Amino acid sequence: xxxxxxxxxxxxxxxxxxxxxxxxxxxxxxxxxxxxxxxxxxxxxxxxxxxxxxxxxxxxxxxxxxxxxxxxxxxxxxxxxxxxxxxxxxxxxxxxxxxxxxxxxxxxxxxxxxxxxxxxxxxxxxxxxxxxxxxxxxxxxxxxxxxxxxxxxxxxxxxxxxxxxxxxxxxxxxxxxxxxxxxxxxxxxxxxxxxxxxxxxxxxxxxxxxxxxxxxxxxxxxxxxxxxx
Amino acid sequence: xxxxxxxxxxxxxxxxxxxxxxxxxxxxxxxxxxxxxxxxxxxxxxxxxxxxxxxxxxxxxxxxxxxxxxxxxxxxxxxxxxxxxxxxxxxxxxxxxxxxxxxxxxxxxxxxxxxxxxxxxxxxxxxxxxxxxxxxxxxxxxxxxxxxxxxxxxxxxxxxxxxxxxxxxxxxxxxxxxxxxxxxxxxxxxxxxxxxxxxxxxxxxxxxxxxxxxxxxxxxxxxxxxxxx
Numbered sequence: 164x165x166x167x168x169x170x171x172x173x174x175x176x177x178x179x180x181x182x183x184x185x186x187x188x189x190x191x192x193x194x195x196x197x198x199x200x201x202x203x204x205x206x207x208x209x210x211x212x213x214x215x216x217x218x219x220x221x222x223x224x225x226x227x228x229x230x231x232x233x234x235x236x237x238x239x240x241x242x243x244x245x246x247x248x249x250x251x252x253x254x255x256x257x258x259x260x261x262x263x264x265x266x267x268x269x270x271x272x273x274x275x276x277x278x279x280x281x282x283x284x285x286x287x288x289x290x291x292x293x294x295x296x297x298x299x300x301x302x303x304x305x306x307x308x309x310x311x312x313x314x315x316x317x318x319x320x321x322x323x324x325x326x327x328x329x330x331x332x333x334x335x336x337x338x339x340x341x342x343x344x345x346x347x348x349x350x351x352x353x354x355x356x357x358x359x360x361x362x363x364x365x366x367x368x369x370x371x372x373x374x375x376x377x378x379x380x381x382x383x384x385x386x387x388x389x390x391x392x
Numbered sequence: 393x394x395x396x397x398x399x400x401x402x403x404x405x406x407x408x409x410x411x412x413x414x415x416x417x418x419x420x421x422x423x424x425x426x427x428x429x430x431x432x433x434x435x436x437x438x439x440x441x442x443x444x445x446x447x448x449x450x451x452x453x454x455x456x457x458x459x460x461x462x463x464x465x466x467x468x469x470x471x472x473x474x475x476x477x478x479x480x481x482x483x484x485x486x487x488x489x490x491x492x493x494x495x496x497x498x499x500x501x502x503x504x505x506x507x508x509x510x511x512x513x514x515x516x517x518x519x520x521x522x523x524x525x526x527x528x529x530x531x532x533x534x535x536x537x538x539x540x541x542x543x544x545x546x547x548x549x550x551x552x553x554x555x556x557x558x559x560x561x562x563x564x565x566x567x568x569x570x571x572x573x574x575x576x577x578x579x580x581x582x583x584x585x586x587x588x589x590x591x592x593x594x595x596x597x598x599x600x601x602x603x604x605x606x607x608x609x610x611x612x613x614x615x616x617x618x619x620x621x
Binding site for chain 2: 247248249250251252253254255256257258259260261262263264266267268324325326327328329332333335336337338342344
């Protein structure tokens with residue numbers, strides 16, 4: 164089955180930094196599903212299939228879909244012979260809470276620290292859109308928002324505490340093997356890694372060691388990914 | 393199968409407030425498993441089975457166990473004909489992360505706001521132990537720690553945001569029916585409700601409506617529970 168995903172790209176089209184797209188790239192890598200990624204920019208809404216406005220947008224033989232969580236559920240259903248990463252219906256419901264946690268508490272703690280670095284990595288046509296929309300959201304310049312990030316490192320580490328506790332029980336959030344929970348938490352780290360030198364983790368942190376395992380997972384697809392920095 | 397659980401009690405032995413014990417009371421209620429609870433106090437370590445030091449301690453025909461998460465896994469395995477609340481092995485791994493989130497971010501945001509109320513609800517012999525151990529942990533008097541809690545309501549609401557997002561998809565964190573994820577998040581609310589009038593939730597909050605559903609779940613066992621206030 165041919166699968167194509169519109170994947171947010173920087174000025175360098177090889178740099179892919181969307182955490183929502185990284186959820187799907189890692190899910191496919193863990194499941195061994197071939198995924199063709201198409202570089203896409205914020206200002207290229209017209210290139211997406213009709214009715215779709217954001218990435219990831221997955222194009223498959225039966226149509227297209229855009230919500231990363233729904234795409235993961237669909238992949239799990241469509242490829243039952245690949246390694247399970249979500250579990251049964253109850254497991255999927257619980258993953259929704261985990262997804263919300265990574266968005267509301269992990270990505271939310273990270274975003275201020277890299278928002279100017281994201282802008283720096285974008286193509287010129289995207290930079291204007293990004294600056295205007297994000298400065299409106301934050302009510303301040305990107306420079307002001309990102310400034311002083313070293314003082315916010317501890318807040319990021321605190322936000323990660325649930326994962327640190329869960330990792331006492333096994334090498335991955337999914338247990339012995341990485342699951343979609345690992346993809347969900349790893350995605351914001353790939354978002355940061357792709358466009359920034361900011362790193363809130365110390366090498367002694369269990370999350371650091373877990374992130375190394377995820378960088379090496381599925382043949383090291385994440386470690387090999389292009390970086391703008 | 394006869395199951396007995398040592399369950400932390402207040403001065404009024406009917407008041408049971410341990411969030412870890414509430415995880416198991418709700419799990420058994422949702423699964424329709426009869427559970428006999430034995431009121432236990434902080435200063436009654438000698439009453440627990442040998443080798444056990446904290447509650448919940450579950451006593452079953454094959455022995456005893458004390459970690460609430462392990463007890464829930466055991467119940468799921470031992471009673472396969474009751475409603476599943478954990479899911480498969482992947483689901484259990486993911487629930488560990490959810491358990492850690494409720495501890496590190498939800499209970500942690502709540503505890504300062506009710507710690508003096510807990511003390512007030514305890515039997516005299518427990519009060520001395522509790523005050524000494526908690527004041528050492530916080531480095532301040534219980535009165536000082538709890539003071540000003542109205543100013544900390546917003547932090548509690550923010551900590552709950554992942555659940556608020558997940559509840560957009562269904563009435564319970566488990567989906568259409570409550571699961572152990574619901575027990576994990578509901579437990580700290582029962583902890584607070586049992587011993588305090590503090591409530592960080594507004595009636596317009598989706599978490600408030602979810603909490604009402606959990607109070608009514610399984611015949612309303614939680615709503616009927618004794619309160620010290």
